[in-house]
Amino acid sequence: MRSLKKMGRRIISFILVATMLLSMSLSATATKLSEFTDYPGDGFWANEALQAALDNGLLYGKGEGIIDSNANLTRAEMAAIIVRAFGATKSDDISMFTDIGKDKWYYTEFAKAVRMGVFIGDGTGKMRPDDPITREEAFTVFARAMVLTELDYSPLSKFNDENNISEWAKAYLAPLVRRGYINGDNLGNINPKKNITRAEFAQFMHNMFKKYYSVSGDYSEVGTDSALIRTETINIKDITVEDDLVIGDGANESLITLTNVKIGGRLLVRGAATVRLTNVTTGEGVVVKNVNNTVHFDNYETEEVFKGIQKLTHATFKQKAPTGGGGPSGPGGSSDGGDEVEYEYKIEIYKQKLDLSGYDLFNTVEDEDEEDEVVSVPDNLKDVYGFTVNTTLSILSGIVNDDNSLVLKVYLDRNSYTVTFNANGGTPTPAPQTIIYEGNITFPTPPTKAGFTFGGWINRFGMEHTDTSKVEEDMTLTAKWDPIPAGSAQYTIKYYKQNILDNNYTEVVADIVVSSGVIGTTVTATDKAYEGFTLNAASSTMTGTIASDGTTTLEVYYDRNSYTV
Structure with missing residues (x-):
């Protein structure tokens, strides 16, 4: 592994991802749009988007080999889609909604969607799960998931029916229109109150995301649009993302790493316990909104990539380890003002097994410092929810050696x-x-x-x-x-x-x-x-x-x- 300072912070981006455009009763039957018995024809306006949705596992066919591209989506189906797209697993109390029975298939989906902050009900204590979802409702759900909102409504003026957009939806639709994620019909209307069909939703998702990372492995490519990844243990390096790169809720307590990544838009962090960035740049900054846990960046907050960071939820950063003196006259100091040679050391973090039989390696962090400096494990690496540091087994401080052999170890016992x-x-x-x-x-x-x-x-x-x-x-x-x-x-x-x-x-x-x-x-x-x-x-x-x-x-x-x- 490379060090954090000289060799950069490697990254494994667990960005969350993609969406399943499907109704809950759907089953995968074909991979080519033309194979469906109700194929809309070669000239259908959403063919490219529908095929992309099929290729990426977002949209499946219904029974009897039909794609049913013009069928409406329900609010319950949309809740399930967004939850699955971003990999959400945590739930909130939804007992205040009077029309969602605990025996319904969508009960837990809404509980997770509410936790994500993407569904909040209709203001009357109801969620209306079986109602078809309107275009403005669907766009609002995804804007909330993408943490996109603005008070400049001018992008909406391009539509003839701008005044039909609900006031509560304008702040969410405006940034989607400005970014080109929403296009009107051929009459110049956005049709906010109209129900959204499977084809329209496929086009919307295709406008937002062209790249989905769904299989664990190493990736290196150039020229992708916004990217969404739905699985863990993905190493992304040497890539250019023209728009946003998203780490979704499903990253959970994972370590996310990005190396040599140029992002034209934002790096949106909705999940992960630790994010490590090496030579990463963004055009619109870093946004943190993780409703489930604190995100720790294995970087210094003073790095250029974090300039103007929006911390909508708590985030921590790497801190310089305490030294045994330092300065020009202290151990490891430089008497002539020249650069000192720095040596690597590791911090290994172990979690107690569920059966209490031992410990599994959870995370490894690398850093470097000058020879003979005393370094300690930062507090943010010891503060893991549900665990307490075993101070008897742990090695929490040590002296940096010129052979890079120092290994600090944190053993975490289950509470x-x-x-x-x-x-x-x-x-x-x-x-x-x-x-x-x-x-x-x-x-x-x-x-x-x-x-x-x-x-x-x-x-x-x-x-x-x-x-x-x-x-x-x-x-x-x-x-x-x-x-x-x-x-x-x-x-x-x-x-x-x-x-x-x-x-x-x-x-x-x-x-x-x-x-x-x-x-x-x-x-x-x-x-x-x-x-x-x-x-x-x-x-x-x-x-x-x-x-x-x-x-x-x-x-x-x-x-x-x-x-x-």
Whole structure:
């Protein structure tokens, strides 16, 4: 690896990306537009954009081999598209929206879109998920994602129907028009209140992004327009981007690196924990808006690329490591004013494994300083959410050697969080659990409540916490209760896996299924078919009759498979 100062900061740009222009029910059937049975013809105005959308996996065909280019997009589909495009994974509470049921496929998509700040509702407490999305609504969603807004509305004056644009949308549409992302129809209208079709949306995306990075690897090319990357571990170097380069939400805690990159527009940073830039220039500056975590630039803020940086969310920068004296007379100082030789050193950051069995290398940072200087790990490299520095194992300072051998090491232990259960009128109340960061809860036997069926544990966002949900903070989970219809009663199904070290079955492996049914009827447990396990039908109680007192319990056991090595 090259040093940060002399050899530049390498970059792995995890820029997020691209979009799936598809309805939620779509399936990929063809890669060539002309192969669809409803191919619009060689002269169709959006053919190039539609083909680009197909090539980049943004738009898929519907069933029966049709592209349905003139179909309208719904607001729910748009929410899913933007979430997938930028790789968003974090959610916000959306319980205030009265028309989004938790049982709908789009519930989590809207929760993520709200977290991103791209959907905010219609002002009446509704999100209108099934309504077709209008052109001005769609443009606004993407302008918010791209952090584009301006109070100069003059670019909109080119359209005959400028006055039809909603006031709330003008600040978002104006920069899109100025940049050439939005074009009107052949009559000079922008048609803001008109629904947007699949073809129109494809053209819009084609205007915005010509290049998508979707496969991990090294890239070096010249002459691309705006670029959006949707996967991690991409090394981009020696490239010219004529417009914007975007690091999306899906970069999460990744290290992003760019080397010898010339950006004509902005470098927009929506994701990543660390961004490293080496010989990077921009025409319109760096914009940081990461709603999920602090972005650390492995660069000095005084570097030219950060001149005029817009920090809409918190960002930190590399700091000169403290020295043991310095200056003309201190260790490593220069007595004659000449340049001192500087030597490289590394800082390795390790994260504790989820099973607590050891540590995995998370990040490596390189720097350099003069011989015999005392250097320390900067605070921003030790401050990682969910972790605490293990000061016993870590090597947090050292002296720079002329053989470049100094390696500082930061070992990060996972924090523990308390999960409290609120039975919400049921009994008993389960005992609290202590879970490490990103760990999973061992779900207790559900409480019971007369006249109700247990419907799961709900977090503070109003969403169900499942056996695969990660614990990332102290939390209280509240029991959800569903009324039992007259003549029905509750029943329970428990699933067990065989232990590793003995032949017992003490580990509950999935959410305990609690439901209700008509009293006196037969209920049958579903075979979960866990990978690596085989159902032990002889030991299992797969069927039972629903009792009126709600005590019916089915228990299903799975044996571990044996393999020959």
